[in-house]
Amino acid sequence: MTNLPEKFESFNEARRAGFIKAKEIKESGKKMVGVFCTYTPVEIPMAAGAVTVGVCGVSEEAIPDAEKVLPRNLCPLIKSSYGHAITDTCPYFYFSDMLIGETTCDGKKKMYEELAKIKPTHVMHLPNMQRGEYTYKLWKEEIKVLKEETEKALGVTISDQDIRDAIKDKNEERRLLKEYYELAKLNPSPLSGMELHQVLYQSGFKFDRADLKDELRNIIDSVKQKYQEGNCQNNIDKPRILITGSPIGGISEKIITTIEDSGASIVAYELCGAIRNNDSLVDEENEDVYDALTEKYLSIGCSCMMHNDNRMEMLDRLADEYKVDGVIDVALQACHTFNVESFRVKQLMNNKNIAYMAIETDYSKSDTEQLRTRFEAFIEMI
Numbered sequence: 216m217t218n219l220p221e222k223f224e225s226f227n228e229a230r231r232a233g234f235i236k237a238k239e240i241k242e243s244g245k246k247m248v249g250v251f252c253t254y255t256p257v258e259i260p261m262a263a264g265a266v267t268v269g270v271c272g273v274s275e276e277a278i279p280d281a282e283k284v285l286p287r288n289l290c291p292l293i294k295s296s297y298g299h300a301i302t303d304t305c306p307y308f309y310f311s312d313m314l315i316g317e318t319t320c321d322g323k324k325k326m327y328e329e330l331a332k333i334k335p336t337h338v339m340h341l342p343n344m345q346r347g348e349y350t351y352k353l354w355k356e357e358i359k360v361l362k363e364e365t366e367k368a369l370g371v372t373i374s375d376q377d378i379r380d381a382i383k384d385k386n387e388e389r390r391l392l393k394e395y396y397e398l399a400k401l402n403p404s405p406l407s408g409m410e411l412h413q414v415l416y417q418s419g420f421k422f423d424r425a426d427l428k429d430e431l432r433n434i435i436d437s438v439k440q441k442y443q444e445g446n447c448q449n450n451i452d453k454p455r456i457l458i459t460g461s462p463i464g465g466i467s468e469k470i471i472t473t474i475e476d477s478g479a480s481i482v483a484y485e486l487c488g489a490i491r492n493n494d495s496l497v498d499e500e501n502e503d504v505y506d507a508l509t510e511k512y513l514s515i516g517c518s519c520m521m522h523n524d525n526r527m528e529m530l531d532r533l534a535d536e537y538k539v540d541g542v543i544d545v546a547l548q549a550c551h552t553f554n555v556e557s558f559r560v561k562q563l564m565n566n567k568n569i570a571y572m573a574i575e576t577d578y579s580k581s582d583t584e585q586l587r588t589r590f591e592a593f594i595e596m597i
């Protein structure tokens with residue numbers, strides 16, 4: 216029995232419903248900015264009065280078109296994003312006035328070169344190490360350059376106060392999302408893995424900021440109340456699973472449903488679009504807004520960083536806080552950084568006596584049954 220209120224239904228379809236909203240936003244004269252990555256300091260386009268939207272592709276339909284230009288042996292997220300862009304099948308890409316990318320993995324960098332031929336694209340130079348003064352200065356400077364490029368592209372002026380207001384606004388959303396996903400620390404979790412995922416992922420497509428926050432508040436309160444009344448779809452015997460790795464927006468059904476059908480309860484997502492973005496806030500007290508943004512965004516633990524200790528520290532902490540029994544590490548096909556880093560995650564979990572498995576998959580459904588067999592065996596073994 217679900218603990219979610221009826222309002223949750225609007226999160227299930229937010230990405231699709233947002234297509235019409237995006238059109239209305241554009242017709243009202245507002246600007247839209249497409250982003251690809253958790254490293255994007257979205258407070259800058261927000262400070263410009265623009266609506267930000269994630270434009271990472273999540274379906275396999277456009278991949279054959281992308282493969283006319285990009286190699287087949289490339290991450291499906293990149294091929295899908297590019298394929299939808301060139302075939303005009305992603306309304307969010309179509310309505311975006313500007314795209315923001317970062318020098319993260321090699322595939323994305325090279326895709327941005329191609330995208331820039333069809334849409335104004337600004338690529339931020341993200342350092343690939345997180346330590347030292349030089350790195351910090353470089354990223355701070357890049358955020359200032361982003362502010363200038365956004366001003367030029369959208370024909371606006373962005374003040375420090377605009378950025379401060381955007382920081383506050385985004386932090387409020389992060390606090391609510393965090394309060395929501397932390398409900399899964401309860402044992403048993405009051406949420407199914409899909410309910411946990413959908414609210415986190417789909418909230419990025421709810422463009423009315425006040426409505427989004429109201430709905431999140433409503434959902435959190437409803438889940439808490441129903442749980443206190445004794446409603447819970449999980450039982451205490453289900454193994455508690457943490458998912459980590461590449462973004463799973465394009466494979467959520469295949470991964471989440473199959474794992475939970477195999478008898479487990481997913482309680483945490485150390486992923487972009489989930490805990491990786493929302494765990495830490497931007498410091499609202501810092502008088503220098505660029506310092507505040509630099510600190511927050513440079514600390515993100517993505518595998519594209521060399522010596523990615525921040526991800527390991529987060530995984531170590533989350534495994535304890537969420538009382539995790541097993542970790543499933545998901546790498547998208549040809550995602551070398553997450554694939555290589557899986558060895559380190561495995562060692563960490565072995566040392567903590569937590570069951571661990573790694574999978575590599577793409578956006579097709581053809582390996583669903585094979586994955587099901589592997590998930591069943593893993594969960595049985597826990």
Ligand code: BJ8
Nearest residue numbers: 252253290319320461487517550
């Ligand atoms: S901060 S995870 S959103 S880079 S899965 S395209 S890394 S080959 S998406 Fe990512 Fe930013 Fe990191 Fe998050 Fe490349 Fe890997 Fe594909 Fe990836």
